[in-house]
Amino acid sequence: MTANDMTAKPTLRQWLLSDRPQSRRQARLGRLYVIWRQFSANRLAVLGLGIIIALLLVAVFADVLAPHSPIQGDLRGARLLPPGSGGYLLGTDDQGRDILSRLIHGSRLTLFVVVLVAIIAAPIGLIVGTVSGYAGGWVDGVLMRTTDIFLAFPKLVLALALVAALGPGIENAVLAIAITSWPPYARIARAETMTFRNSDYISAVRLMGASPMRIVFFHIMPLCISSLIVRVTLDMAGIILTAAGLGFLGLGAQPPLPEWGAMIASGRRFILDQWWVAGMPGFAILVVSLGFNLLGDGLRDALDPKEAGQ
Amino acid sequence: VTPADTLVEGFAFDDIITLDPGEAFELSTAEVTANTYSKLVNLDMNDTSKVVGELADSWTISDDGLTYTFKLKPGLKFASGNPITAEDVAFSFERAVKLDKSPAFLLTQFGLTGDNITEKAKAADETTFVLTVDKAYAPSFVLNVLTSTVASVVDKKLVMENAKPVTPTDEYKYDTDFGNEYLKTGYAGSGPFKIREWRANEVVVLERNDNFFGEKPKLARVIYRHMKESSGQRLALENGDIDVARNLEPGDLDAVTKKEGIATTSAPKGTLYYFSLNQKNEKLAKPEVIEAFKYLVDYDAIGETLIKGIGSIHQTFLPAGQLGALEDKPYKLDVAKAKELLAKAGLADGFTVTMDVRNNQPVTGIAENVQQTLAQAGIKLEIIPGDGKQTLTKYRARQHDIYIGQWGSDYFDPNSNAETFTFNPDNSDEGKNKTLAWRNAWDPKDLTVKTQAALLEKDSAKRAAIYEDLQKQVLATGPFVMLFQQIEVAGYSDKLKGFKLGPSFDTNFVYTVSKD
Amino acid sequence: MTASALSIRNMVVTFDEFRALDTVSLEIPVGESFGIVGESGSGKSTLLRAVAGLNRFESGSLEVNGRAYSGWRRDHEFYRTVQMVFQDPYGSLHPRQTVDRLLLEPLAIHGFTDTEVRIERALDEVGLGSGFRFRFSHQLSGGQRQRIAIARALILEPKILLLDEPTSALDASIQAEILNLLEQARRDRGLTFVMVSHDLAVISHMCERLAVMKSGKVVETLSVEQLRRHDVATDYTRKLMVASEGFVRHEA
Amino acid sequence: MTPLLTVENLRVSFPTRTGMVEAVRGVNFTLGRERLGIVGESGSGKSQTGRAIMGLTPKHANITADRLAFGEADLLKMQASERRRLRGKKIAMILQDPKYSLNPVMPIGRQIMETLKTHEKVSRSEAKARALAMLEAVQIRDPERVFNLYPHEVSGGMGQRIMIAMMLVCGPELLIADEPTSALDVTVQLEVLAILDKLVVERGMGLVFISHDLRLVSSFCDRVLVMYAGRVVEELAASRLSEAQHPYTRGLLNCLPKIEGDRHPLPVLERQAEWKL
């Protein structure tokens, strides 16, 4: 078994790193492996990945992990207990609820928000940006004007106004954040598309008779995707913070949902004497967004060799 | 550190939208107006069931109970230096009624209209003002209403100098704005202080009125600094950056109480917190359900924590201190009983309802706690947070399920609350009187009539009895779950002398304060 | 006279008022290898790109095998007839696609079904075994990349090949290999070449006739024999010829 | 007389993910006041040799040599600051592409003056005068105007002349030119070479001329080094190019098409593994 491992390992590595792959699969895996090697050489990035994986696990197993109910508290008996006392590891909040359990369940909301925003905003931005960059002319004009309008808006204020219009709630917060966060993606995708648009390899594809749709979707988008992934990952932190900001202003998730930003907002009143009520969720936000940032940073280095240098 | 001749209060006054006493109807404005304008009469600070003269030296009421004649004190002056005459008083009434802004109904309920006001409220001579009402109301009711800020006397000369001409329309038949625009931010009064400046959500600055007819305030200046957060007020108070913190929450109140150099004071206010069940919702309309909700609030726990020090549990619709107010507290958290009632209503498995909650404390905290106790009986409560205007818009349109909020008496008379909780002559969507009963689509049936009857009852004891009855009925069957009565608290630097909170916002006087 | 593979008359291309091509006319018969030389910026690439539909030409006419085209609209028939190889082998291959994918694309666009066979054959033809099939372009040397680019151009079996300085980015030794490969392909398939280069030697090696361009104009068209005989009409061509001889020291 | 430059067993290697890459593997040569050409295919280590002499090799690379001396001074042993003082003053280098080798946001004149001011104590006006004179020396017609232009405002040929002016303004004794003309048009190429040639002759500099164009090098230089895979495989006088011995050099000469020639197909170079040894 071990002997087998010893011999299998180097060959697998060699197989992956081979200069002359023998199949599509090998080529693709090899490329991923190279990226992974780049990525994993960066200890901070791996730490980020670890945080995100931990977040995922916590979210999945929240029911098992949480020691108490995140919603039912003991107003009379366990209000504002400091960390560690009464079997509450991170203390309790003003409703007498276990903060740890709320944080654990809140991870689901955090994931819900970032994933949803990412799958709404990123594709919109990608399509708008690549189409506008490739088509040029009036299409570009119209799309970019629209993008500019959204960019010219103060993001948080627009989100606030939108939530005010749609009614508070986590779904609407997601929608508002998504609506305000696609323009930068469109800008990035467009800028990248512009640099590729006149390159010889795109000219070559055009010369094969590929339709503009085909060029945009099969040849340009894959090129934009890696920087988009990086940007989205880095933005996840910003999304978490915006969602928390909306929660903080009372426009995000509704009580009793244990949304971290809302938890800070309600804990803010006790910041002077019961620091943990606002402190713990703030710390959770910090850790998770740091995780996303580290991950994105590492991905950028791994995916974009120019950033990383040699 | 605050200056020696200046009182600095940290105060959340984001509700101020105008300073015109004929227009303003907000709690914070009431305090500002009360300190800067004078009225004919005022509540007796020592016994709030009595009314004493302020500008009025004395008054008489005709035998038919329709005519009130006020005699002004001699030699009164406005801050501007103009003399105060009965003419000014009549003008103040006239403009309030003609402007017809939010608080105007307080006067128009006596039958005053834009067409008859010059007849019904007029100066008999230099110092005699005569007011004629349309029915023989209980005098205590009329006089109580006249202590509200809408009856503040403004400086006619100054106001009319600054009035703007307007084009009359169907809605507004007059060619002048009666200085409304000027008074929104300006001042034309005769109180102990004059208003120097108001910057919305920032600051209100009062300065000593040297023409004040009464005892002159000791401080030269009072600054209300807008601070929304309790913790911020506490910080600033502890650091000496403000002298008074006005919106302390229980935790911070506790903390400053223990702090050296800081004292606290409190006064019960006429504001009640309640949640109400919209009777348009079939489930909420069932009597058993209404009763069950009253058993599903953990009054004691809330009282000991969330509103500790800032409110006292109160289950009737009249705040303590008003005529006829009852102190009954029959309800306690009793999940078993509530379940039983729900089962009787055929809702043993529970149901889902929404509650509109404005996102401030302690309402949100209470809502969250109620959410938990309701859950124990199988009722799933979805909280819809919103800012004040938002929830209120919905509430006024009768689109809510449950609304949690507060009600403050418009004037210091039981009719104010009785009218809103038990008066609803037309329960259709087109109903004109949008009282709380109407907003919750509750038809109080004969209570409506009783409420009106109480208004004309001259005998205070009998009048009180009617109100007691009304309260009992609402307590038993009304769709209102009354929670607590507000106690206003303030933490203040013990360098202050004579700092006190009054029984209502228009009695939170600052002119008595001095500093070491 | 034999039929024209490519017939260009009075072609004009402008970029924001700058005339990159100024009434250029060329007639290239089927099967000929035609060279274009000229200094940098003289419009050589612009000419090829205008033919290929990558640049718009404002006026003039273009006929390919008798079919007329204008602007930058081209039909599928055109792409089956005309293909192009670019100057920079590093920039002409998609950085995220394997060789396999690169070669598959034209076949997929034109609906070929026997893709496996064709890809294998195309790789063989340019002297790269199937071992290169799943490499990414960064795993290839410059010469290998240019071979892939040629394979990609040939896989649709075009009749006319536009070559924009296909060897100028390569070493002399590799240049020879590529030139040989191109010659071979031309011979096997009877292709028509239009080849741009700034190296007269390369042109004379590869072509039968050539045009000399300067500032967007064709200043002279001549045959390779004339070039070898130094039988040139303009000073400019003469200057180019001198330059290609190498450095000559004028002893003071 | 000691030669201007002595290179003995120069080695440059780079650590990479797949191990050490030896870019230069034991290069030996000496240089007097002459024109030495280095040719070789891409990646054969020409540039790295030149950069190692200048001290411009990236930090993470390893450089060793038995001897790397400029006159008597040992370049490898001297302090970084001392070596810096040599650069631009005594030893200069011209890079391949003028478009990227000039600071895009700095006027040309200031870039030339900067070299002067770094190495000599000169007043502004004197520096300017010398810079203008230098521009004139590289046959720029309107030096006063060009002095204030930015790099993007001049053509490639002019840019390369400016590069030369910038590097020669301090009058170095040794000039390394790394493919100084391969980015230029053939016609312009010759003009630039003529200028370079004139300056070398007039100032008596030593010149290392790096190029991949064997024909150009042999017509321009006195002596030619042929590099292959990091080594010098052959050294010969330019005039005796046709007598080259090494099969690589011969192959290289052979595979070039000629205007007159009519060989189809062209002979190609078959690389032999033993050349790398």
Next chain:
Amino acid sequence: MALMETKIEARRSGARASALIFSLLRFLLTVVTTYLGLLAVTFFIGRVVPIDPALAIVGDRAPAHVVERVREELGLNLPLYEQFVIYIRQALTGDFGTSVLTTNPVMTDIRRVFPATIELATVGTLIGAFFGVPLGVLAAVKRGSFADQIVRIIGLIGYSVPIFWLGLLALVLFYAKLKWVAYPGRVDIVYEYSFTPVTGFFLLDSAMQRQWDVFRDVFRHIILPGALLGYFSLAYISRMTRSFMLNELSQEYIVAARAKGLSETRIIWFHALRNAAVPLITVIALSYAGLLEGSVLTETIFSWPGLGLYITNSLQNADMNAVLGGTIIIGSVFIAINILSDVLYRILDPRTRSR
């Protein structure tokens, strides 16, 4: 040769004149469409918000008929497109209506509160740039080193921490516990009436009037929120600086500069940074614009009477005129800053000057 050069010159100057007019027109078009879009979106939001604007004017406790009358006065019963036309017409003349909250014209309010925000954002950006640029340069030069990692972590934390949370903690620490800084607002109440601001930028005003005690007090007020915003802008600026510097340091002209014998210091701080400054200007401008907006949360926490607080307050009071006016102003400032950074870019980068 010379002929060619003059030709290039001629072509360039010919193109220049028409390009200038073209780009000017384009630019105007951009501004106008963006502005109209801004107005359309704000109008839409304003009408969709489920808050009765009439309520905002008359207050919570107004009787029904008063609300009804005000609705009509506001023109809320007109058809939507008519309202839109009126809205556009007013907005284009800079009239965003009257704020019901303050009873002042919205423009007057904004003119009063905006300097506070600008002052705060400016201090933040100055702090951010002052520390961020050198840190970024250091990280790029010592890339991969310990210092680089530290700078990276400082930056990443800046990106990750909720500003309202950090602000609260900072307030507790520096104001409540250490008493190093002042709070709340911009200036102590003591000076409120002895000090008359002229420009609205208190630091500037107090310095110009040589009221150094006021200056000190203003400084003590602004330093904490300013530093907080500064940290965020530092995070952004240092990262971007690093990446731009890495890019510049790998350019050939850097090799050429070394070949000239220049010292590393000069190469890094003069040549490379001067080039990196070109895109960096845009980054700093963007971060500045971001701070103008991002101050919403900071201003809330520090009771800073700026535009952010004004908008949040107005929003909570359904003062839609003020919200939309403020939004449009911030949007306009965004546009203006973008234009400004564009102009700066052109000034700094000679390559774009002749275009």
